[in-house]
Amino acid sequence: GAVVSQHPSWVICKSGTSVKIECRSLDFQATTMFWYRQFPKQSLMLMATSNEGSKATYEQGVEKDKFLINHASLTLSTLTVTSAHPEDSSFYICSAGSGGHTDTQYFGPGTRLTVL
């Protein structure tokens, strides 16, 4: 089946630094990718929708200047957490689909970010 990878799987950084997380669709072209975050013991929260070649659509309450999303190709989307703070520590997950309202979503394994 289709595979979505994320890199890195785990990252620790100092407060104030920026961290980039990659999401790749390995064997299919993903016209849409979604980024989620998950706080401990809570469900997933959709952060933004990225479409290849266009600007990402952010959910209400998500700072677009803090969470930079780039979807420059059909197989790669990146999420950059800028000027990270301890409260940004979370589990970040991406999913990718080939497009359409009923396409199957394939979830990446997630990236655990810890900001010291």
Next chain:
Amino acid sequence: KNEVEQSPQNLTAQEGEFITINCSYSVGISALHWLQQHPGGGIVSLFMLSSGKKKHGRLIATINIQEKHSSLHITASHPRDSAVYICAVRTGNQFYFGTGTSLTVIP
């Protein structure tokens, strides 16, 4: 009020038991997903449904569009089924997630 409600929140079962997890939603949807999240966070998409019923191994998922309700069933449960099961619905490009059901299967 959450757009997606799951029940129960926590579930403990003996190995071999038949398990049902329920999901109700209040929005019009184009698809409903059942996700499995193991300790450590990795998420696996189990099913995507827009109507009817799907079966994969010991897992069965059903959806009733009129009643806005879906169920995930696990037959002959096993300790390796212990995980958090999340119901997610999609309407356009908007996803709504349930809070998850934490399942523990005891040997």
